[in-house]
Amino acid sequence: MAETALQLEHITKTIGGLTILDDVSLTVMPGERRAVIGPNGAGKTTLLNVIAGFLPPSRGRVVVFGRDVTRLPAHRRVDVGLLKTNQQPAVFRELTVRQNILLALLRGRHPLLGLTALVSLDREVQRQAEDVLEEWDLLAVADDEVRHLPHGYQRRVELAARFAMQPRLLLLDEPAAGLAAEEIPGFIERLRRLPREVTVVLVEHSMRVVFAFADRVTVLHHGAVLADGTPEAVQQDERVQEAYLSGAMRRGHA
Numbered sequence: 001m002a003e004t005a006l007q008l009e010h011i012t013k014t015i016g017g018l019t020i021l022d023d024v025s026l027t028v029m030p031g032e033r034r035a036v037i038g039p040n041g042a043g044k045t046t047l048l049n050v051i052a053g054f055l056p057p058s059r060g061r062v063v064v065f066g067r068d069v070t071r072l073p074a075h076r077r078v079d080v081g082l083l084k085t086n087q088q089p090a091v092f093r094e095l096t097v098r099q100n101i102l103l104a105l106l107r108g109r110h111p112l113l114g115l116t117a118l119v120s121l122d123r124e125v126q127r128q129a130e131d132v133l134e135e136w137d138l139l140a141v142a143d144d145e146v147r148h149l150p151h152g153y154q155r156r157v158e159l160a161a162r163f164a165m166q167p168r169l170l171l172l173d174e175p176a177a178g179l180a181a182e183e184i185p186g187f188i189e190r191l192r193r194l195p196r197e198v199t200v201v202l203v204e205h206s207m208r209v210v211f212a213f214a215d216r217v218t219v220l221h222h223g224a225v226l227a228d229g230t231p232e233a234v235q236q237d238e239r240v241q242e243a244y245l246s247g248a249m250r251r252g253h254a
C-alpha cells in the first residue's frame with residue numbers, strides 16, 4: 001500500500017472531563033488537499049493541535065509519512081516535514097518581509113548554523129529569498145516591517161515563510177480568516193498554486209475556499225467525524241446540511 005501522508009487512528013482528547021475529540025480516524029494521501037470543517041466548537045483547532053504536537057491526545061496515534069509521531073513534541077515534528085500556520089499569523093513582526101523569508105529558508109535548510117554568518121555568506125539563500133518574494137508577490141513590500149502591513153499581507157508572508165521551510169505536510173488553521181472579500185479570490189489562486197509535493201490539511205470556515213481548494217472534506221461535529229468524502233458528496237449529505245452547512249449559511253459563512 002502507498003505510504004500515507006497522515007494517519008489519525010482513534011484520536012480521543014479529553015480536557016477536564018470533557019470529550020473534545022471523540023475517536024477520530026482519518027487518512028490523508030500524499031499531495032492531497034484535505035479540508036476539515038464543522039460548526040464552531042466542533043474540535044477542528046484541537047485536532048490540528050494534536051496533529052502538530054501542541055496537544056497530546058488522550059488516546060490514539062498520529063502517523064506522519066509512516067512515522068508514529070504521537071509522542072514527539074511539536075518542534076521535533078518539523079523534522080518529519082510537518083508545519084502549521086496559526087489563526088493569528090505567526091511572523092516576526094519587527095523584521096522585514098525579506099528577513100522573515102530569509103529566516104524561514106535558513107530554518108528549513110540549515111537549522112543549526114548561525115543566521116548572520118549565513119545571510120552574509122550564502123548568496124544562494126539570498127537568491128532563493130528573492131524567488132520566494134516574487135512568487136508570493138511580496139517584492140514591493142520586501143523591506144517593510146511586517147507589523148506595518150495589512151492583515152492580508154501578513155497572512156501571505158506567513159504562508160510564504162512556511163513554504164520556504166519546505167514542509168511535506170502543511171496544516172493551515174483558518175488561513176482565510178480576517179481577509180477582506182476581495183482578497184479571497186487571489187488567496188484561493190495562491191493556495192491552488194502550491195506544489196503537490198506538499199500535502200495540505202486545512203481548517204476553514206469559508207466554504208468558498210473549501211470548495212475551491214479541497215480534494216476531500218472531513219466534517220467534524222461534537223468532536224467526532226460526521227462525514228468524509230469529496231466536497232460534492234459532503235455538500236449533499238443530509239446530516240452535514242443539518243449539522244453544519246445550513247447553520248453556516250444562516251450565519252453568513254457560506
Ligand SMILES: Nc1ncnc2c1ncn2[C@@H]1O[C@H](COP(=O)(O)OP(=O)(O)OP(=O)(O)O)[C@@H](O)[C@H]1O
Nearest residue numbers: 015016018020038039040041042043044045046047
Ligand atoms: N483547553 C481547553 N479547555 C477546555 N475546553 C476546551 C479547551 N480547548 C478547547 N476546548 C473546547 O473544546 C471544544 C472544541 O474547541 P475547538 O477550538 O477545537 O473547536 P473549533 O471547531 O476549532 O471551533 P471554531 O470553529 O470556533 O474555531 C470547544 O467547545 C472548546 O470550548
